[in-house]
Amino acid sequence: MTDVALERDLAVQGRVILALAQRALRVQLRRAQFLLPSFLLPLLLLAVVASGTSAAQQLPGFPSTGSYVGFVVSGTIMQGTLLAGLMAGIAIAGDIEGGFFDRLLSAPVHRSSIVLGRVLGTAAIGVAQAVLFLAVAFAIGADFTGGAVGILLTILLAALSASAAAGLGAALALRTGSLSLMQNLFPFVFVLLFTAPAFFPRALLSPVLEKISVVNPLSYVVEGMRAALFDLPALGSVPGGFAAGIGSVVLTSSIAVWAMRSRAET
Amino acid sequence: MSTRGVAYAGEVGFALWRRSLLELARVRGGLLPTTIAPVIFLLGSLGQFGRLDQLVGFPTTSYIAWLMPLSCLQGAGFAGGATGANLARDIEAGWFDRLLSSPAPRPLLIVGPVMAAMTRSLVPMTVILIVGLILGPGLTGGAYGLLMLYLAGVLFSVVAALWGITLALRARSQQVGPLIQNGVFIAVFLSTAYTPLPFLKGWLAVAAPYNPVTYVLQMGRQATVSGIEPSWAHTWPGLLALAGMILFFALLALRQLRRIDL
Amino acid sequence: MQPDATSTQAELGDHAIVVKGLERIYPGGLRAVDGVDIVVDSGEIYGFLGPNGAGKSTTVRILTTLLRPTGGSATVAGFDVLHEAPQVRRAIGVALQEAALDPLMTGRELLQLQGALHGLKRAEAKLRGADLLERVDLVDAGDRLLGTYSGGMRRRLDLAMALVHRPSVLFLDEPTTGLDPVSRSALWREVKALNDEGTTVFLTTQYLEEAEQLADRVGIIDHGRIVAEGTPQELGRLVGEPGLYVKLLDETQTEKARDLLAVHGAVSERREGGLTIRTALGARAIAPIVRTLDDAQIEVDAVEVEEPTLDDVFLAVTGRPAEETGGDQT
Incomplete structure (x- = not known):
């Protein structure tokens, strides 16, 4: 194949990814009763955590970020994007069981485009979640000293987090092809969430969890969000967050593409 | 009701109870979600918020002791709520119509699933208790405290089952399942879930005292929280709350059942 | 001779599909496809018959690049299904069994998505989608969600989606199973019209009548092997x-x-x-x-x-009724 043909191919794949992302979003929105929990459940937990554990600010070593809700909202964004990723996995499993996926596979489309289309669609949901959750936190009294730049960076990190979660959901769905199994993975969203410093600073996690959180890439993403929101490097590293986020997207999406390839062999 | 009637009612209730339980064996991993989710929440919350026990005035020096009764209620509640979801499936599959067309007294059709919920709730509670005892400081409330924890959990599973049954009879569709469980989740967590009343801030400080589950939690916490010593004073508000909730949801469920008959 | 492009065409001759000793053995040891040879000429309609579980769908999945063969070879439109899968996908249109369509999308959206999957630009995909809706008589239903479509409408849309990129080889997997007679004959007319325009059609079916109506040649598969092949008339004569x-x-x-x-x-x-x-x-x-x-x-x-029905032909060539084979393993 000549270079010209490859280049044209890339443009085609770009259009394919966009079309698949658009379809993913559209169908998710039409199935709002399934999408809604990924917006409402995090808000519910935010309400419980922000009000129920705010006494934590009296703990020695708890960073001062003004209102407590401003500190924990990053965990809420994380929870929302994880749920959105699970929804993406459930949607793919549904496509597989319903046979729609075969249609995608028999089209002259790069395997990676099918995964990336879904990832991109989920990233858009992650952006919507971040905007909503930050707005709610702001309304309750959070004061984001990082300003507009910090908020923008946080939204970008949310998009990365949603993308990584979608890649993971896609990998699991493609590997198992089972809708009921995907639906039962709901509790494991909380495993990923709680093994990162989602609501508490890492230094104040229990010692065991603090060790586990080191290997959870979401730890760096959530800390990156906080550092951006409050422009406080003590809370975490923004570049570190982006590095962990991008790395997770590449890793999970690659596994998903690999899982898709191996599907054709069984 | 005649003695014959009582015997018949007993038989029907027993048969329905057995059927609900058999389902556990048949449906692979049927109890897993109701058990695993609370355990994950217990361990996760412990890891995240564990240092809250260092707050001055916190009623125990072990945060897991504070959380464990919460997780027990959550597990028992999920087990109860699952009964409602199963009923919705029976309704969709037409099995419930068969029951309705039998001469069995209507309230019995609810008693069977409720009894099954009580039995099922023992599984997640015991698993959580074992996990908690391995990681935590043990039972500070002795036998009485432990009894109160189990009583609170079993009766709370009745509340959740009646709530689930009401929704199932109303929606007549399995899709109501998540709504049932989200209701249980909200009821359990809009309380003194993570910290005692004096530490609550904002709207939860206003809402939690009105949530009956706050008192059920207090009753259960006699088992593990050293600051809540076993006493009648820590028990009766919980019992009263449970009785009130059971009465309220039983009436709702029965009303819904009568509507289905028409 | 001529430049490259036509030399492949010349080598290919007039064969749209060439299958040689094709095998697919599942990990459990099930020989779903067990040494199949098929040659389909360009412009032909080839009917592929067999009961459920005979290996029909597995063969189609291999020819449409959805499944790898474990042995043998197959070329579609001159391209190897294993090593030139992308080229095969570009050349074929596929309407799969069950008409797998997303119930939450409209007919028009699905056609446009399919257009995008085949590399059409947004405006092209829109235009092509509108054309095809007209062709399969779904203009009025085009903006309704698929969930509201009848079985016949779904199959027609499915066919339209397979045509988005004007494929040279069209695979139809049991296109009329479960359809009422009116919808069935409407679909047959459309398939005939496509064939008249030069499209090669590979059609699997459980109905001999369908094969008789449409196919130039028919192959019957049983236990993963071709047990009879010929024109519908030839096969009918097998019954005695x-x-x-x-x-x-x-x-x-x-x-x-x-x-x-x-x-x-x-x-x-x-x-x-x-x-x-x-x-x-x-x-x-x-x-x-x-x-x-x-x-x-x-x-x-x-x-x-x-x-003579498929059952009769099947009975004649295998010595047992088609129903007894059962099991939908492919």
Whole structure:
């Protein structure tokens, strides 16, 4: 194949990814009763955590970020994007069981485009979640000293987090092809969430969890969000967050593409 | 009701109870979600918020002791709520119509699933208790405290089952399942879930005292929280709350059942 | 000779699909496809028949690059399904069994998505989608969600989606299973029209009638092997002498009628009542048969010429009825 043909191919794949992302979003929105929990459940937990554990600010070593809700909202964004990723996995499993996926596979489309289309669609949901959750936190009294730049960076990190979660959901769905199994993975969203410093600073996690959180890439993403929101490097590293986020997207999406390839062999 | 009637009612209730339980064996991993989710929440919350026990005035020096009764209620509640979801499936599959067309007294059709919920709730509670005892400081409330924890959990599973049954009879569709469980989740967590009343801030400080589950939690916490010593004073508000909730949801469920008959 | 592009065309000759010793053995050891050879000429409609679980769908999945073969080779439109899968995908249109369509999308959206998947630009995909909606008579339903479509509408849309990129080879996997007769003949007309325009069609079906209506040639697969191949007429002849079905007004006379009719051919009693007479005369035997029965004062309710069905052909070539094979493993 000549270079010209490859280049044209890339443009085609770009259009394919966009079309698949658009379809993913559209169908998710039409199935709002399934999408809604990924917006409402995090808000519910935010309400419980922000009000129920705010006494934590009296703990020695708890960073001062003004209102407590401003500190924990990053965990809420994380929870929302994880749920959105699970929804993406459930949607793919549904496509597989319903046979729609075969249609995608028999089209002259790069395997990676099918995964990336879904990832991109989920990233858009992650952006919507971040905007909503930050707005709610702001309304309750959070004061984001990082300003507009910090908020923008946080939204970008949310998009990365949603993308990584979608890649993971896609990998699991493609590997198992089972809708009921995907639906039962709901509790494991909380495993990923709680093994990162989602609501508490890492230094104040229990010692065991603090060790586990080191290997959870979401730890760096959530800390990156906080550092951006409050422009406080003590809370975490923004570049570190982006590095962990991008790395997770590449890793999970690659596994998903690999899982898709191996599907054709069984 | 005649003695014959009582015997018949007993038989029907027993048969329905057995059927609900058999389902556990048949449906692979049927109890897993109701058990695993609370355990994950217990361990996760412990890891995240564990240092809250260092707050001055916190009623125990072990945060897991504070959380464990919460997780027990959550597990028992999920087990109860699952009964409602199963009923919705029976309704969709037409099995419930068969029951309705039998001469069995209507309230019995609810008693069977409720009894099954009580039995099922023992599984997640015991698993959580074992996990908690391995990681935590043990039972500070002795036998009485432990009894109160189990009583609170079993009766709370009745509340959740009646709530689930009401929704199932109303929606007549399995899709109501998540709504049932989200209701249980909200009821359990809009309380003194993570910290005692004096530490609550904002709207939860206003809402939690009105949530009956706050008192059920207090009753259960006699088992593990050293600051809540076993006493009648820590028990009766919980019992009263449970009785009130059971009465309220039983009436709702029965009303819904009568509507289905028409 | 000519430049590159046409040399492949020349090598390919007039074969749209060439399958040689194709095998697919599942990890459990099930030989779903067990040494299949098929050659389909360009512009042909090839009917692929077999009961559920015979290996039909597995073969189609391999030819449409959804499944890797474990042995043998296959080329579609001149491209190897294993090593040139992207080129194969560009050349083929696929309408799969069950018409897997997302219920939450509209017909128009699905056609546009399919267009995008085949590399059309947004405006092109829009235009092509509108054309195809018209072609399959779904203009009015185009903006409704798929969930509201009837079975026939779904199949038509499915066909339209397979045509988005004007494929040279079209795979139709049981396109009319479960459809009512009206929808079925509408779909047949469309397939014929496509074939007249030059599209090669590979059609799997459980219905001999469908194959007779559409296919130039038919292959029958059983237990992963081709057990018979030929034109529908050739296959019909495999069944042997045509059958005449005689239904009596008074069933108690069946025994007597059976003995009397033996002079006309081989007589067998049917489980659901009535008799079947096999005779080389076919329809021409009706008059003598009726006369024989009339002479014996046995009243006839109905006489029908029995068209050989897939079941008959299948019975003839495998020695057992199609239903017994059961199991939908492919």
